[in-house]
Amino acid sequence: MTVYPIELRLPSDVSVLEPLQLIIEAVGKSAEVEENDLSQLSVAVVELAKNAMEHGNKNDPEKIVTISFSIFPNRIRFLIDDEGSWEPEKALGFNPGEGKELLLTRGRGVLIARNLAKWVEFGLTPEGKTRVTLIWPLN
Amino acid sequence: MTVYPIELRLPSDVSVLEPLQLIIEAVGKSAEVEENDLSQLSVAVVELAKNAMEHGNKNDPEKIVTISFSIFPNRIRFLIDDEGSWEPEKALGFNPGEGKELLLTRGRGVLIARNLAKWVEFGLTPEGKTRVTLIWPLN
Amino acid sequence: MHIKQEMKGDVLVVALSGKVIGGPELMEVKEVFQKAVDQDKNKVLLNLGKVSWMDSSGLGVIVSGHTTLSRAGGALRILNATKKIHELFIITKLITIFETFTDEKEALDSFGE
Amino acid sequence: MHIKQEMKGDVLVVALSGKVIGGPELMEVKEVFQKAVDQDKNKVLLNLGKVSWMDSSGLGVIVSGHTTLSRAGGALRILNATKKIHELFIITKLITIFETFTDEKEALDSFGE
Numbered sequence: 001m002t003v004y005p006i007e008l009r010l011p012s013d014v015s016v017l018e019p020l021q022l023i024i025e026a027v028g029k030s031a032e033v034e035e036n037d038l039s040q041l042s043v044a045v046v047e048l049a050k051n052a053m054e055h056g057n058k059n060d061p062e063k064i065v066t067i068s069f070s071i072f073p074n075r076i077r078f079l080i081d082d083e084g085s086w087e088p089e090k091a092l093g094f095n096p097g098e099g100k101e102l103l104l105t106r107g108r109g110v111l112i113a114r115n116l117a118k119w120v121e122f123g124l125t126p127e128g129k130t131r132v133t134l135i136w137p138l139n
Numbered sequence: 140m141t142v143y144p145i146e147l148r149l150p151s152d153v154s155v156l157e158p159l160q161l162i163i164e165a166v167g168k169s170a171e172v173e174e175n176d177l178s179q180l181s182v183a184v185v186e187l188a189k190n191a192m193e194h195g196n197k198n199d200p201e202k203i204v205t206i207s208f209s210i211f212p213n214r215i216r217f218l219i220d221d222e223g224s225w226e227p228e229k230a231l232g233f234n235p236g237e238g239k240e241l242l243l244t245r246g247r248g249v250l251i252a253r254n255l256a257k258w259v260e261f262g263l264t265p266e267g268k269t270r271v272t273l274i275w276p277l278n
Numbered sequence: 279m280h281i282k283q284e285m286k287g288d289v290l291v292v293a294l295s296g297k298v299i300g301g302p303e304l305m306e307v308k309e310v311f312q313k314a315v316d317q318d319k320n321k322v323l324l325n326l327g328k329v330s331w332m333d334s335s336g337l338g339v340i341v342s343g344h345t346t347l348s349r350a351g352g353a354l355r356i357l358n359a360t361k362k363i364h365e366l367f368i369i370t371k372l373i374t375i376f377e378t379f380t381d382e383k384e385a386l387d388s389f390g391e
Numbered sequence: 392m393h394i395k396q397e398m399k400g401d402v403l404v405v406a407l408s409g410k411v412i413g414g415p416e417l418m419e420v421k422e423v424f425q426k427a428v429d430q431d432k433n434k435v436l437l438n439l440g441k442v443s444w445m446d447s448s449g450l451g452v453i454v455s456g457h458t459t460l461s462r463a464g465g466a467l468r469i470l471n472a473t474k475k476i477h478e479l480f481i482i483t484k485l486i487t488i489f490e491t492f493t494d495e496k497e498a499l500d501s502f503g504e
């Protein structure tokens with residue numbers, strides 16, 4: 001069975017966050033993610049989408065964040081692409097939460113996304129743009 | 140206030156219909172469409188998306204239906220584009236429901252979409268592709 | 279979508295539930311009607327009470343069932359259409375060809391008349 | 392998101408409700424803490440019981456409130472974090488710097504100690 005991805009293209013503007021959160025939960029629902037887990041899925045994806053808008057696209061509403069998702073029998077795969085070209089190694093070891101860092105007002109998005117989604121991978125598209133892959137297992 | 144549209148790109152395959160229905164209701168919810176009206180909104184949009192897949196894209200999953208939506212204070216605007224180039228006048232006067240036509244197994248999608256959504260307009264994009272505009276008033 | 283079938287007297291009650299949205303599922307419903315005729319069960323009561331979502335594709339299958347069963351000398355009648363589905367029957371004027379009921383006993387009895 | 396403020400004794404109880412998702416709304420919350428300090432109300436109890444959705448942006452504002460209030464000799468404490476929000480405090484280890492309560496009276500009393 002071929003799984004066809006659905007693509008969501010979002011301008012980098014905070015106004016899209018609320019519809020995005022609801023859309024991601026709708027996607028989860030259609031893949032039969034348990035009601036109780038939907039908000040964790042949406043938190044994880046919204047964290048990564050916010051990063052894409054902010055760090056990848058510098059909050060320029062003309063720049064697009066593309067979230068494509070494919071619902072496989074055992075998982076949903078989300079690809080979150082922005083128009084930047086991040087060096088993904090920077091994501092490794094990024095983990096605030098010790099000593100003084102605990103009081104930073106930011107720097108928790110990736111940590112939260114990784115914890116809620118179990119699998120979050122930073123990389124680049126074939127064209128060299130930042131791509132984050134999030135896998136949400138289904139049971 | 141600038142309203143930035145969000146775009147949904149769907150392969151022309153029946154597997155996308157169920158996520159699409161839920162996504163459209165999520166969009167409605169985020170625009171504060173009343174809970175009780177959400178399914179009418181999703182029926183209207185899904186009818187038009189099915190037509191775009193079927194008649195515009197000949198059910199070729201490589202061909203994309205693009206639904207873009209903008210949430211204005213008083214309305215949501217959906218643009219449903221496919222890769223065909225329909226002569227929109229054909230949509231005028233299309234209205235089964237008299238005599239023998241009543242027993243046709245098809246031909247009710249546009250009628251239903253028009254009745255539920257109040258405003259459904261057939262036209263072409265600047266590039267000459269089929270574009271259906273659906274306006275859902277908000278109060 | 280789920281399909282449940284049950285004989286009540288000489289009437290086949292077919293209950294749909296969930297979303298009737300299209301794709302291969304709709305073929306199954308069509309086949310239910312065809313099979314009913316093949317087995318000489320041509321009085322069918324379609325219970326839509328648990329259908330949470332339906333559009334014109336669902337109506338198309340219902341119309342096709344009507345035609346199949348009428349031709350065989352039977353009938354397709356509708357039970358418990360929700361307010362929203364009832365509205366679709368009105369918009370499309372299908373209400374003029376379908377008898378609809380909200381009481382199962384009454385619906386079943388109507389076939390005997 | 393909505394913000395409700397109420398003095399209980401010398402403690403300002405700030406109740407958030409709805410979605411804490413980002414944008415200009417978050418600035419408002421930040422301002423609430425700043426204004427509290429400006430008005431010498433530096434004991435603040437933040438009630439999260441009615442927050443239906445929150446992510447790291449919300450945590451960022453809460454941390455900033457903590458810093459603002461602590462510097463002024465006060466404190467920010469948390470009331471009724473839902474299970475899911477509590478989980479965010481654990482994941483981010485913020486649980487180690489915030490006192491959290493599930494009983495309002497107990498929370499209010501804690502400021503007097």
Ligand SMILES: Nc1ncnc2c1ncn2[C@@H]1O[C@H](COP(=O)(O)OP(=O)(O)O)[C@@H](O)[C@H]1O
Nearest residue numbers: 051052055056084086106107108109110111130
């Ligand atoms: N899509 C992205 N493009 C570029 N940089 C990113 C991207 N996502 C994350 N980063 C980098 O990783 C850091 C950590 O992200 P995060 O944990 O979400 O914290 P925050 O966004 O609050 O700084 C960011 O500050 C940024 O430098």
Ligand SMILES: Nc1ncnc2c1ncn2[C@@H]1O[C@H](COP(=O)(O)OP(=O)(O)O)[C@@H](O)[C@H]1O
Nearest residue numbers: 190191194195223225245246247248249250269
């Ligand atoms: N996007 C489209 N591209 C081309 N033709 C269309 C499109 N939408 C509708 N049509 C035409 O309008 C007719 C009526 O559509 P509809 O009322 O939905 O009935 P049905 O799709 O069941 O035939 C279709 O049969 C088709 O010829």
